[in-house]
Amino acid sequence: xxxxxxxxxxxxxxxxxxxxxxxxxxxxxxxxxxxxxxxxxxxxxxxxxxxxxxxxxxxxxxxxxxxxxxxxxxxxxxxxxxxxxxxxxxxxxxxxxxxxxxxxxxxxxxxxxxxxxxxxxxxxxxxxxxxxxxxxxxxxxxxxxxxxxxxxxxxxxxxxxxxxxxxxxx
Numbered sequence: 547x548x549x550x551x552x553x554x555x556x557x558x559x560x561x562x563x564x565x566x567x568x569x570x571x572x573x574x575x576x577x578x579x580x581x582x583x584x585x586x587x588x589x590x591x592x593x594x595x596x597x598x599x600x601x602x603x604x605x606x607x608x609x610x611x612x613x614x615x616x617x618x619x620x621x622x623x624x625x626x627x628x629x630x631x632x633x634x635x636x637x638x639x640x641x642x643x644x645x646x647x648x649x650x651x652x653x654x655x656x657x658x659x660x661x662x663x664x665x666x667x668x669x670x671x672x673x674x675x676x677x678x679x680x681x682x683x684x685x686x687x688x689x690x691x692x693x694x695x696x697x698x699x700x701x702x703x704x705x706x707x708x709x710x711x712x713x714x715x716x
Contacts, residue, residue, distance in 0.1 A: 552652050557695055559656025560614040562687030567619050571653055575686065576622070578649035579642040585634035591642050594672050594680070596621040601671065605683060608668040612660035612683065619687035622646065623662075623672055623680045643684060656689040 547555075567575075576593055584590060596602050597620055605623065606615035615621045624643060626635050647657045660683050662668045668680045689695035 547652055549648070552648050554699065555696075556648065556651050557656070557697070558658040559687070559689045559695060560617075560658050560685070561690040562614075562617050562619055562656065562685070563690045565619070565688040567655060567686060567688070571655065572620060572686075574653070575646050575650050575655070578645040579622075582638070582642040582645045584638040584641065588634070588638065590626045590635045590638050592625040592678065594623040594625055594674075596623060596683075604671050605662075605668060606660075608664040608671070609660050609662045609683075612662065614658055614685045615660055615683060617687075618685035621683050621685055623668070623683045625672070625674060625678050625680050627677055628679060639682070643682070646684060650686055654688065654695075655686055656695055657684055657686045659684050 572595070576595070579591065579593060580589075582591075596605060596615075599616075602618055602621050603616040605621060606612045624639050626639060643659060647659070650657045662681050662683060665679055665681055668683075669678070672680055674680065
């Protein structure tokens with residue numbers, strides 16, 4: 547599958563099967579995040595991998611729309627310093643996140659991001675040092691509903707090219 551096709555067909559997956567993710571596939575996903583570009587090659591990320599059901603469930607309680615983490619095969623908590631003080635950190639974490647999600651998609655593994663709103667609770671759960679924080683996590687797993695994972699893009703689901711692209715000026 548081409549990179550373009552992977553991007554075009556990526557779907558948010560919130561329901562996962564019980565099929566485990568092979569260690570080499572998980573390593574490949576994590577490497578895709580690690581290899582991401584970053585501002586001034588700062589590489590502001592750490593990834594905390596969660597596979598224990600209880601820990602995934604606990605992290606799912608740290609965000610209003612993070613419930614899918616409880617059913618994920620693997621959760622990856624995205625950790626950095628205080629991103630609010632340095633805006634490129636949030637951008638760089640987004641780049642690493644997208645890399646991981648696209649590599650997973652290429653392998654038939656579904657994913658979706660979760661925002662963490664109870665940051666102190668998540669930080670304690672993950673055992674983070676005082677200078678680190680987790681403000682998002684990604685759920686990964688083979689989709690429970692394969693038809694939703696492989697369905698073609700719906701017509702009209704995205705704004706049209708002419709609605710979002712402007713040449714030279716608005």
